[in-house]
Amino acid sequence: MSDRYASFAHTGPGRALVRRLGLPDPPRLRRHRPGDPLIHGPVRLDAARGGRLAQPVHALLAAAGVEVSDPSVATTDPNDGAPGQVGTYGALVYDATGITDSTGLRALFDFFHPLARALRPSGRVIVLGTAPESCGGPREATAQRALEGLVRSIGKEFGRGSTAQLVYVAPGAEHAIESTLRFLLSGRSAYVSGQVIRITPAEVPEVDWDRPLAGRVALVTGAARGIGATIAEVLAAEGARVVALDVPAAGDALAEVANAAGGTALQLDLTAPDAPTRLADHLAERHGRVDVVVHNAGITRDRTIGRMNPDWWDSVLEVNLSSQERINDVLLERELVPAGGRLIGVSSIAGIAGNRGQTNYATSKAGVIGLVQALAPQLAPRGITVNAVAPGFVETRMTARMPVLLREAGRRMNSMAQGGLPVDVAQTVAWFASPGSAGITGNVIRVCGQSLLGA
Numbered sequence: 038m039s040d041r042y043a044s045f046a047h048t049g050p051g052r053a054l055v056r057r058l059g060l061p062d063p064p065r066l067r068r069h070r071p072g073d074p075l076i077h078g079p080v081r082l083d084a085a086r087g088g089r090l091a092q093p094v095h096a097l098l099a100a101a102g103v104e105v106s107d108p109s110v111a112t113t114d115p116n117d118g119a120p121g122q123v124g125t126y127g128a129l130v131y132d133a134t135g136i137t138d139s140t141g142l143r144a145l146f147d148f149f150h151p152l153a154r155a156l157r158p159s160g161r162v163i164v165l166g167t168a169p170e171s172c173g174g175p176r177e178a179t180a181q182r183a184l185e186g187l188v189r190s191i192g193k194e195f196g197r198g199s200t201a202q203l204v205y206v207a208p209g210a211e212h213a214i215e216s217t218l219r220f221l222l223s224g225r226s227a228y229v230s231g232q233v234i235r236i237t238p239a240e241v242p243e244v245d246w247d248r249p250l251a252g253r254v255a256l257v258t259g260a261a262r263g264i265g266a267t268i269a270e271v272l273a274a275e276g277a278r279v280v281a282l283d284v285p286a287a288g289d290a291l292a293e294v295a296n297a298a299g300g301t302a303l304q305l306d307l308t309a310p311d312a313p314t315r316l317a318d319h320l321a322e323r324h325g326r327v328d329v330v331v332h333n334a335g336i337t338r339d340r341t342i343g344r345m346n347p348d349w350w351d352s353v354l355e356v357n358l359s360s361q362e363r364i365n366d367v368l369l370e371r372e373l374v375p376a377g378g379r380l381i382g383v384s385s386i387a388g389i390a391g392n393r394g395q396t397n398y399a400t401s402k403a404g405v406i407g408l409v410q411a412l413a414p415q416l417a418p419r420g421i422t423v424n425a426v427a428p429g430f431v432e433t434r435m436t437a438r439m440p441v442l443l444r445e446a447g448r449r450m451n452s453m454a455q456g457g458l459p460v461d462v463a464q465t466v467a468w469f470a471s472p473g474s475a476g477i478t479g480n481v482i483r484v485c486g487q488s489l490l491g492a
């Protein structure tokens with residue numbers, strides 16, 4: 038569904054009116070297009086004294102062809118050390134791992150204050166830290182936890198389609214950060230902001246960054262339309278052999294998606310009692326395994342709990358949560374998900390914030406978060422990661438059915454003043470799916486433009 042307000046605000050007269058009346062001003066977001074550079078403009082990189090990440094980050098960005106301006110290394114950047122001129126940098130990256138006490142947080146002010154206007158539109162802010170649970174003592178843990186407040190506020194202040202994230206890199210995981218830096222710097226993360234990402238030590242194989250999923254088999258449920266169809270398309274573009282699954286009633290649309298992705302279609306109602314075995318048999322016979330499982334199928338049946346029909350409660354919990362658990366159990370028992378495998382759930386900000394009229398849906402989506410947190414440590418020894426995306430307002434048929442005022446509020450109540458697109462969710466799923474993301478497990482990442490809900 039199109040966002041007519043944003044289209045109008047992007048016209049000349051629309052812009053003038055929006056500015057004069059102080060109305061929400063949705064920027065045009067930089068989204069990835071094949072062949073795009075990772076980022077437009079140089080990356081300004083700096084570190085608090087004793088930081089352990091600036092060097093590896095510098096090396097990997099330089100190897101990826103990104104221009105890096107790093108005051109600790111001799112550069113030819115005339116802006117080094119000077120207040121940033123408006124629109125100089127594509128990204129500001131700060132290694133805060135050296136901060137071990139709250140008094141050291143001043144270094145962040147010293148870095149960001151002169152550069153507050155130096156980002157280009159759709160620029161990126163990335164702060165690297167050590168997760169409080171991995172810190173040496175309470176002082177360091179306190180200072181590292183404080184980074185969240187800085188990053189989330191910058192996400193709200195810098196505007197113009199910029200994003201800000203905090204990446205906690207556990208000691209020993211310094212070599213496991215490339216897929217995340219690439220995702221966050223690129224247009225693939227256009228609608229992801231204000232997030233905290235945790236990277237843990239893991240063996241990361243060599244990655245072909247153009248086709249990271251080449252040779253991998255990816256199952257996408259609910260793939261006939263909406264977000265699922267786009268996930269199938271994006272994973273296929275990254276090289277995956279896609280198995281697109283949806284209910285038999287959606288067979289025609291499903292076949293179109295599967296064909297476009299060069300994959301296969303599987304018509305199956307996930308809630309059928311024999312669905313897990315039929316699915317496992319299909320994957321075993323056709324492919325011998327499944328490397329990436331994306332549990333995207335989901336439904337809503339909205340009513341306040343006092344007025345809700347019990348069947349609506351049951352069907353939402355069945356599709357959105359219980360059927361996924363049964364499928365995971367069978368795929369894992371039969372060892373169809375090999376080392377390097379990825380289980381990816383689709384939660385929702387309703388599962389984080391709760392939502393009036395969605396007790397069933399929010400319960401199921403909070404359950405998806407519980408599933409990620411419970412399964413991730415269990416499957417780590419098998420080399421399988423478990424993560425979820427939590428979309429906010431995404432332009433699909435699901436949100437097109439919302440009452441008009443709620444829909445408008447959903448679109449505007451975030452740092453981007455607009456809804457996300459299915460591709461924003463799909464790109465985040467693709468980042469989790471990448472072999473380069475071996476160190477990312479147990480994460481729930483919101484794709485919500487930094488929505489105010491549940492923030």
Ligand SMILES: NC(=O)c1ccc[n+]([C@@H]2O[C@H](COP(=O)([O-])OP(=O)(O)OC[C@H]3O[C@@H](n4cnc5c(N)ncnc54)[C@H](O)[C@@H]3O)[C@@H](O)[C@H]2O)c1
Binds near residue numbers: 283386431433436
């Ligand atoms: N659109 C949003 O703003 C938004 C926000 C947060 C979360 N989500 C979540 O994202 C996912 C996709 O949402 P969407 O907006 O693309 O929805 P959609 O309704 O457009 O598509 C969902 C797909 O799932 C399929 N499906 C439903 N029940 C199934 C079953 N029993 N077996 C197999 N397939 C089944 C449907 O046929 C449909 O093709 C859902 O899990 C949804 O809860 C969406």
